[in-house]
Amino acid sequence: MRQARTVLPTYSADIFGVCSALYELGGMTVMHDASGCNSTYTTHDEPRWYDSDSLVFISGLTEMEAIMGDDSKVINDMLSAIHEFHPAFAVLAGSPIPMMTGFDFSSVAAELEARSGIPCFGFQTNGMRSYICGVSEAFAAFAERMTDENVKRKEKSVNILGATPLDFSINGTVESMREILRQNDFEVIGTWAMGSSMDDLRLAGEASVNLVVSGAGMKAAKILKEKFGTPYVVGTMMGKTMTDKVIQAIRQTGDDGSDRIVFSNENAQDETDFYIIGEGVLSRSLAYAIKLECGMMPRVIYPLELLTELDGILSDMDIHVMEEEEIIEACANAKLVIADPLYRSILPENCRLIPLPHEAFSGRIARKQIPDYTKIDLKEMIGGIML
């Protein structure tokens, strides 16, 4: 049956995606929920929690507040916290019960903004969609409202869009991507949103190219293109050869202003028994990187929402399935799968799993095994089965 999972966990939820995306930007994010969301996010989905003091809270919604429609509690509590902590902006994101009661997030955000004098955002998340939706909406809202319009474009400069620990963990990939760009004489204006400040992100319009490293960065890329005319390149640096391709694409796009999808024309064979399960842009990048270095093209199984912004990013050959039974079916002939280790239990008996932990799926369980993607040795990863 759809929606029933016997052994697979769920992906991180939209509300946590919002928190993760905005975590380092000096704002305050409040999850409008009773109590569980806060500890779930901070335990499983936020590796930066222990050692930082980013402002993420829960509203502590109660039954009576929900039934009576008492929005004043969360509004007053947020105003009190804004007064105490002076965040650069404030965010209220929803969970299932506010969705049910029809909580008006945009109106509440408008009221908060009017009364606090700082930018305030309301996100109609409901905890029923995956993190990719939340990250995407958060970056999009930031691109629309918070980027400075009066900036001048700089040649050979790049924004990295779509970087959160949910897709990249905190094991050095994002820092490596920035370093590689610098080594190739690109200035990194901002990384959305790890290792950059809100002020860095405000200058997004200075970039000559936006590099989209996960599907969650795609909507922001399109908004920035509309707002500043900045072209984008879609692809994640996965190992040496793919990294070179990404750099090459950024150069070309910087020169001709055309958008590029680094892996766009490469498809797996229909009859393949080699699959990658995971986030779209990362998985497509990895598949292409394997093709480049190992000569074989795995097929991508994409288990998250098909955002409209991803049209043209994922291939017709990719398999879009979100339910456990469908994923089992899609992998029925698999001999080799690259996926988070928690997928192991649904793979056929004779199938080999190359574990590639994904924080948005298995949380902190295998965090230490998440590699720096730019440094993946694909030949070693695939082992002795290269074609």
Place this chain on the structure above:
Amino acid sequence: MLKRVGEKQVNPSVHISKAAFPSPFPSELEFSAPARGTWTIVHVGMLVPEAHEIFVCAAGCLRGVVLSAAEMNLMGHFSTVAIEEHNVLDGDMEELIIEGVTDILNRLPKLPPAVLVYSSCIHHFMGCDLEMCYNTLRERFPGVDFVDCYMIPTMRKSGLTPDQIMRRQLYSLLRPTEKKINACSIIGNCFSLAESSDLVKLIRKAGFTLYQIPDMKTYEEYLKMSESAFCITTQLVAKAAGDALESRLGQTHLYLPLCYSTEEIRKNMEKLAGKLGISYDGDRAAEETAEEALDKAFEVIGKTAIAVDYTFTPRPLGLARLLISHGFNIKVLYLDSFNKEEESDFQWLKENVPELEICPTVHPAMRKVQRGSEEKVLALGQKAAYFTDTCYFVNLVEGGSLYGFDGIRRLAELMIDAFKQEKDTEMLIQRKGLGCESCI
């Protein structure tokens, strides 16, 4: 708060002399400190041997519970049914539960003897007919015992809390059966009380069979708890479980709370002895041993600052009173509300140590406080260890397996060990469900 290093910050703590009882802090936004040793409803539910847990919730709510199970390496005993937006609009919640659970059970390699089905806030807001769901499932799977469980944090201030309900439901599978007059159970605890504890020792002395759920290995063993003539609870959070067994199975419920005052421990033991049909004239040896252990601990720890938090024991004020009475330097108590049973200890502390700091754990300002202290701190509890940023702490939740004078003795020994041995606080306190298997 303990003296902090660094910039001046908002300090939400209050002296106990100024603290309101039982709610010293107003309700505001809440912060979640990364101390995860207390058990969740997933951990508690797994105490039913061989059972399978099925949570029916939105993905965001499932995220925490499913990864709790995964971290316990118990995904083979855990499944989920995700509620999606269309279910709310279509009003097909009952069908989702029935068909989702049915599908999962049909796909399991073997039917479990018991299934804990957890509904969530959304079911209750929508008026979902849960009774019909469970009845239908019972008809479909006559060989399986179903338990209605609840992940309903939105209702946490409306009647019993989800934690209280969970501990009650844990025993709802026990069936009416013939009682054994010499069998009893201690229920509602995550940890079995130690054999050396006053309570267990007295039960053994009376020749009674004792059941404690953490000791149970099979479902059959678990069901034997039905035979108990009486049941004992030692924590307020478990009291509803005892009351339920008394009214449903006729097991007399003895509430003998974990406590730290000599008088209350004696009173509890006398009450138990009466039920066991034996005499109890106090246990001077145990009392003296406890006193000696505290004295010895004080010799080692001296006036070192001590911080205690509410996850360490359900009676943090009573513990503070005991330790202060023995010369220890309790500087701060981390708690968000007082246990209503502790009003007399509250009054005593208010009169005797008016400057004792009461510090919240969820208040938003706790996110910004600079953790740590210039002086060495011994923490009792994970949250106290986190906020004081100390590597000297006793890693225990809910009082662990300690009880009575023997519990005080063991606590004193644990304090000495903790004072002498550094711990990896960051690693230890982030593990969920202290005492459970963890792959973290």
